[in-house]
Amino acid sequence: MILMSQKYKVNFTVNGDQYERYVEAGETLASVLRVELGLTGTKVGCDRGDCGACTVIMNGKAVKSCIIPALKADGAEIQTIEGVADENGLHPIQQEFVELAAVQCGYCTPGLIMASKALLDENKNPTEEEVREAIGGNICRCTGYEKPVQAILKAAKKLNGECL
Template sequence: MAKNYVTTTINGEQTEFLCETQQTLLDVLRDVIGLTGSKEGCASGDCGACSVIMNGRLVCSCLVLGVEAEGATITTIEGIAQGDKLHPVQQKFLEHAALQCGFCTPGLIVASKALLDENPNPTETEARYWLAGNLCRCTGYDKIIRAVMDAAAELRGESVG
């Protein structure tokens, strides 16, 4: 089967890879590039475990073909931290114990960052609506929403406590 040559930017670094036409971006990220933070939960775009930011939009990488990454800018969970410092969303997930088994956590953190990039001052209802595409069977959602709202306040420079 013919392979396709793709050039893209992943987590701020230009990346080149070969992939088959039918190979998903999730498979490329995990199996070709070695970025295993994004998880495959459903392979149908229903769980959000494979969420990445592609060209500024939140997408399920299980629904995007690797060849569609040509020329794109992609941020995965591995690219969320700011150097050695956790992104405020990551830090607040830890502080609010908004994770348990960790399977859904990468997708939830990526989706939360995408929300705050688009809307730095979401209401709780907006945050819940935005994250509705991410399923979590362990934590429930209250701790997650509290973490997102707290991160939003911190990113806006408001004192939280």
């Protein structure tokens, strides 16, 4: 890392695109994503790792980006909510969140989707217990979690090619 007028160079991949930015030592990953990169889909609800709205996938694992130092992400591969849908359309998790109305106010939604995508990326056939565990750090004030859990389980089935 090179120090440039109190700023450090950081390189990372976000949603497949390579970025190089100069950031302050104390900056968080959430802030760099939102302010520097304009990726405002990642929400900040508490800014201290309690609510999970800022969850992104870093090197294959779900993490709360508001408590990740931006410089810790140097060299990392990051995925945010903006990178989940592809040219074929919505990811099955997004599809099910929309169809089952697991999206209410939508503020916790990106975090919930990223936490559950990290789960389904490594475990194609999760139990309901594993789903609850994966989103146990994501506060939702609207849904009571019933529809998000159902949406994630249904998306898993879809990803496994099960006819629904």
